[in-house]
Amino acid sequence: MTIETLFHADAYAREAEAKVLSATAEGVWLDRSIFYAQSGGQPGDTGTLRWAGGEMAVANTVKGEAGAILLKPAEGATLPPEGAAVTMLLDWPRRHRLMRMHTAMHLLCSLIPGAGVTGGQIGLEKSRLDFDLPEPPTKEALTEGLRALVAANHPVSTSWVDEAELDANPGLVRTLSVKPPRGAGVVRLVRIGEGEAPVDLQPCGGTHVRATGEIGTVTVTKLENKGKQNRRVYLVVED
Template identity: 50%
Template sequence: MTQELFRQDAYLRETPATVVALDAQGVLLDRTVFYPLGGGQAGDTGELVLADGRTLRIADTRKHKDAEGQPSGAIAHVPAPGQEELLAALKPGDALTARIAWDRRHRLMRFHTTTHLLCHLVPQPVNGCSITPEYARLDFHMTDPLDKDALTAGIARLVAEAHPVTVGAITDDELDANPALVKSMSVQPPRGTGTVRTIRIGAGDIAIDFQPCGGTHVAGTAEIGAVVVTKIEKKSATTRRVVLGFA
C-alpha cells in the first residue's frame, strides 16, 4: 500500500519517501504526493530525486495492478524513457524525494474544481469526464441545449464569490442513503474502507456542490482564476459535452 498524501493535502509538492519495489509498471514508494490517473483526472508528472542528487523523471502516475490485473493498493510512478541506467541503479530501500511538477498539478486542481462548479450550473447526471492540464470536459446526460456564454458567466460568478472548498468524508451507509450525491454515471466512488472521500464547495447554508471525489482541488473558488467554456458539443441524442479552457 502507498500512503497517498495528496488525498488530504493537494498543496504538498514533495515528500521524503522510500523505494518499496520496481517493476514493469514503474517505481513503487511507501508514500507519495503523486496523484495517479483516475476519476477523469490525469496522473501527475515530476521527478524522484535520489540521495546522491541524481534525478529520475516521472512521465505519468498510475494505480499499480497485481498479477490478476486488479488494483494492488500501490501507486506506480512511470519513468520517462531513456533512463535505463539510473533505473538499474535504483533498489528497494533507497531513500529519495518525490516531487511533483507543481504548475501542471495546479492547473489540474483549478480545472477539477471548475468541473464541480459545472455540476452545480448543469444539474444533470455526468456520463464522461476528462481533466488535463490544457482543458477539461464534462459530458452531461441530457437533451436540452446549453448556452456557452451563460455557463462562462456562471463560472465567473462562482469564482468571484470565493467559496471555500473542503475535503471531508461520509460513511458507505450515508452514501447508500443518498445515492443522488454521486453525479457520475460511469465512475463510482471507491469503497472498501467504510468511508468515502467528499468535496464540498460552499460554507454554512451555502451549498454549491457536494459529492464523492478522490481528485485534487484548490482551497477556494477564487483560486481558479479565469476559466471559460470554449465549446459545447452534441455528442449524441442524449449527451451534451462542455469543454473548458483557461482564458
C-alpha cells in the same frame, strides 16, 4: 500494504520524503506519495525522484495492484534501489493547473443540477464534461455562472463519510460512467461552499484548489451534441 496518499491530506505538497518498496520496469512503488495516480478523468502527476547518487524523471503516475501507486519512469531513466530513501518533487505548475481545471468542472456540475455526468476529461489546455440531458444552457450563460462562482471565492474542503451514508444519499453521486471507489468503508467528499446548501457536494478522489477564486478566468468555449441525451461541454481556464 496501505499507501499514504499525501495528495489527499495536502494537495499543495510539492516535496516530500518516501521509501522505495519496489522498482521494476512496471514502475516505482513508494510507501507514500504526493503524486496523484491517473483516475476519474484527471491525468497522473509528473515530476522527479531524487536519492543519494541519482534521480529519475517521473513521466506518469498510475494505479497498480493492491492499492499501489506506480510512478512510471521516463524512457531510459535509472531506477532507484529498493529500500532507498527518496525525495519526491512534484511538477507543481502542471498539477496546479489541473487542480484549477478540476475545481472548475465541479462548478460546471453545479450549474446543471439533476443531470447525470456520463463522461469527462481534465486536460491542461481544455477540459470537458458530458451530461445526460436534452438541452444544456448556452455557453454564454454557463460562462457567466462559472465566473460568478469563481468571483465569490467559495471555500473548497474535503471530508470522509461512511459508505452507508453515501448509500442513504445516492443523489450525491453525479457520475453515471464512473462510480466512487468502494471497499475501504469510507468515501471522500469534496464540498464547495459552506452551510446546509453548498455550491457542490459529491464524491471525488482528485485534487482541487482551496477556494474558487484561485481558478482564475474560466470560459465555456463549445457545446457539442454527442447523442440523443448526451451534451458535451468544453471549458478552459486562463493563466
